[in-house]
Amino acid sequence: MLTLIGVVIVIVGFALRFNPLLVVVVAGIATGFAGNVPFEKILVTFGDAFARNRYLALFILTLPVIGLLERNGLKEQSQNLIKKIEAATAGRIMILYLFIREAAAALGLTSLGGHAQMVRPLVAPMAEGAAENKHGKLPEETRNKIKAFAASADNVGVFFGEDIFIAFGAILLMKGFFEQNGIILEPLQIAVWGIPTAIAAFIIHATRLYLLDRTIKHEVEMAGRRQETSVS
Amino acid sequence: MIISLSLVYYLTGILLAGVAYLAFIDRSNPKRYLTSLFWGLYAASFLFDKIIPPMYMGILAIAMAVIAGIGGVRTGSYDQAGDEFRAARARLLGNKLFWPALLIPLITVIGTVGLKDVTIGGLALLDKSNVTLVSLGVACVFAVLLAMAQTKETAVNSVKESRRLLDSIGWAAVLPQMLATLGGLFAIAGVGQTVATLVSSAIPIDNRFAVVAAYALGMALFTMIMGNAFAAFPVMTAGIGLPLIVNLHGGNPAVLAAIGMFSGYCGTLMTPMAANFNIVPAALLDLPDKNGVIKVQIPTALILLTVNVFLMYFLVFAFK
Numbered sequence: 001m002l003t004l005i006g007v008v009i010v011i012v013g014f015a016l017r018f019n020p021l022l023v024v025v026v027a028g029i030a031t032g033f034a035g036n037v038p039f040e041k042i043l044v045t046f047g048d049a050f051a052r053n054r055y056l057a058l059f060i061l062t063l064p065v066i067g068l069l070e071r072n073g074l075k076e077q078s079q080n081l082i083k084k085i086e087a088a089t090a091g092r093i094m095i096l097y098l099f100i101r102e103a104a105a106a107l108g109l110t111s112l113g114g115h116a117q118m119v120r121p122l123v124a125p126m127a128e129g130a131a132e133n134k135h136g137k138l139p140e141e142t143r144n145k146i147k148a149f150a151a152s153a154d155n156v157g158v159f160f161g162e163d164i165f166i167a168f169g170a171i172l173l174m175k176g177f178f179e180q181n182g183i184i185l186e187p188l189q190i191a192v193w194g195i196p197t198a199i200a201a202f203i204i205h206a207t208r209l210y211l212l213d214r215t216i217k218h219e220v221e222m223a224g225r226r227q228e229t230s231v232s
Numbered sequence: 233m234i235i236s237l238s239l240v241y242y243l244t245g246i247l248l249a250g251v252a253y254l255a256f257i258d259r260s261n262p263k264r265y266l267t268s269l270f271w272g273l274y275a276a277s278f279l280f281d282k283i284i285p286p287m288y289m290g291i292l293a294i295a296m297a298v299i300a301g302i303g304g305v306r307t308g309s310y311d312q313a314g315d316e317f318r319a320a321r322a323r324l325l326g327n328k329l330f331w332p333a334l335l336i337p338l339i340t341v342i343g344t345v346g347l348k349d350v351t352i353g354g355l356a357l358l359d360k361s362n363v364t365l366v367s368l369g370v371a372c373v374f375a376v377l378l379a380m381a382q383t384k385e386t387a388v389n390s391v392k393e394s395r396r397l398l399d400s401i402g403w404a405a406v407l408p409q410m411l412a413t414l415g416g417l418f419a420i421a422g423v424g425q426t427v428a429t430l431v432s433s434a435i436p437i438d439n440r441f442a443v444v445a446a447y448a449l450g451m452a453l454f455t456m457i458m459g460n461a462f463a464a465f466p467v468m469t470a471g472i473g474l475p476l477i478v479n480l481h482g483g484n485p486a487v488l489a490a491i492g493m494f495s496g497y498c499g500t501l502m503t504p505m506a507a508n509f510n511i512v513p514a515a516l517l518d519l520p521d522k523n524g525v526i527k528v529q530i531p532t533a534l535i536l537l538t539v540n541v542f543l544m545y546f547l548v549f550a551f552k
Contacts, residue, residue, distance in 0.1 A: 001426060003421045003422055003423050003426055004423060004426055004427075006414070006417070006418060006421070006423065007423065007457050010414075010457075010505070014504055018301070019297075019300050019301040019303075019403065020403075020404075020407055020410075020504070020507075020511075021296065021297040021300040021301065021403050021406060021407060021410050022297050022298065022300065022301030024297070024407070024410045024411055024413075024414050025293070025294050025297040025298075025410065027414060028413060028414045028417045031414075031417050031418060031421045031423065032417050032420070032421060034421060035417075035420060035421025035422060037417070037420055037421060040287060041420075042290070042417065043286075043287045043290035043291060043294075044286045044287050044290060045290070045413065045416050045417055045420060046289070046290030046293050046294065046413050046417075047284075047285075047286035047287055047288065047289030047290030047291075047292070047293065048286045048289070048290075048416070049409075049412050049413035049415075049416040049417075050277065050289055050290065050292075050293040050409055050410070050412075050413050051277065051281050051286070051289050052412075053408070053409045053412035053413070054241060054244075054277065054278060054281075054409065055237070055362070055365050056408040056409050056412065056508050057244065057405060057406070057408070057409060058240065058244065058365055058368055058369065059512070060244055060247060060248065060394070060398065060405065061240070061243065061244055061247065061368065061369055061372040062336055062368075062372055062375075063247075063393070063394040063397045063398060064247065064372070064376045064379075064390035064391065064393065064394045065332050065333065065336060065372060065375040065376045065379050065390075066333065066393075066397065067390060067392075067393025067394050067396060067397050068332075068376070068379045068380065068383055068385050068389065068390050068393050069329055069332060069333055069379055069383070070318075070393070071312075071313045071318070071321075071383075071385070071389070071393055072313075072318070072321040072322070072325055072329060072383040072385070073318040073319060073320075073321040073322025073323075073325065073329065074322075074329045074330075074333065075318075076318050076319050076322035077322040077325070077326065077327065077329045077330070078330075080322060081327065108345075109341050109344075109345075110364075111337055111340040111341055111344060111364055111367070111368060112337045112340075112341055113337065114337070115509075115512065115513040115516055115517075116516060117333070117336045117337055118333075118337070119513065119516075119517070120513075120516050120517055121333050122330075122333060124517055144519050144520065144521070144524060145524075145528065147517040147518075147519060147524075148514070148517070148519060148524040148525045148527065148528045149528050150517070151513040151514070151517060151525045152501075152525060152528050152529045152532070154513075155500075155501060155509050155510075155513075155525075155529065156501070156529070156532060159497040159500065159501070160494065160497065163490065163493060163494065163497075169462075170461070170462065170465075170493055173462055173465065174465065174489040174490075174493060177465065177466055177469060177470075177489075178485055178489065181470075181474060183478075183485050185485060185486050185489070189486040190486050190489050190490050191490070192486075192490075193484075193486050193487045193489075193490035193491065193547065194490040194491070194493075194494060196491075196543050196547070197490070197491055197494040197536070197539070197540055197543060198494075200536060200539045200540075200543075201494075201532070201536050204532050204535050204536055204539075205532045208531065208532060
């Protein structure tokens, strides 16, 4: 039971808004002590895992590209382009992105997208641009909501698409786990049973994105009315 | 191999060293020495991993956390392009601006799918065990060269712009890695077994629905704690899925695995522990609320988790 102290520290630390890096380090050291791991081994585990998981930071390599393009008007151009498309709304753009992201991931193309590569430079500005085009100036709160939804479309798409692809790591992990326990499964068998959830995920999130267009309209109108009353 | 993951890490390290240097000379940042030290240590972890022993790498990681914890990672000034400048550049360059951005996923996919078995003089072109990551690195190099050629900007400017973006993300850039280390310690200390024992002792094991619900919700919950469904899967499946659903009630293991893992992913959508999916994007998009992305994902995750429980209940026993 004592080993759960790390979980408690993380929950309390995050809730009290201490710096998450510090919370995680303290939780890690506490968990190690609770599990009777010697301090030296804790440090080695930290170092090993930190070095082994550096791939999680490789999005940093996209920043020189995105930064230069942003400096030269990438966001502005995304919005110019989207203004020419009459049918574009924030919700529809993000539904299209969700579909492409999920379908591509199901074909094994998980690298076709991403927050640094696609969402910040292209998807979010296009969705914002389309909403601005339809409804005029957006309140800050609405703008942030659109951005958050753009990030969510990327996550939902890639998560629930990738497990359909038979060579994906998760499928191989599951196959390996059952093999160790004496049950032989073909990757395809597992992938097929992911399809109902993958479809449900698309329907649920696409519906919420569809409804988002109405929320945007409503929020812009409310903000407009607030402004009128404050002026008069 | 000709292009290895280490090479891609060195590139990242050089970029981070540039960021650290620019932070060092930025007098507008009141904590410029600490900020520079933070990025400098991070750069060192990419550049000197073969020289630094694991224990000292651990101390380095903890030192970074302490610098962030005392508020030592701050932003500076960036000589940013104004609105008018950007609008004028957009008019001049037009849709050409999209090419470098789209080149990143394009080359990554080509490298991953098309070049993974290519050899030159008997040597593999790309590191086969990390082909996606290496392809991403190569893609970024080509993309930045194209971007520099099109915009007539210098390499120095690309590092300056990287620093502007990286500073807006701040310490959150390192959080995914730090959480992965926590997962490692959880595994060594046996946190998973404790959770599985707790859950399985709390449910009526004769009730099929209760067992299925406990497994799916347990996957989501444990994924939220660990920040990673892959870490939750072996623990929950060994603790509940395999003994109770497959062995006791005769459920189909393929259905169990597929829907169980997806239940874990519902948890991923709801936790700050999955920082690379939830916290880093919030920072990248300049959201004032670091949990902004999680908040819009929670409704989707909860509805989908409910759907998963029923899907598993109806499918796992129906198809043997």
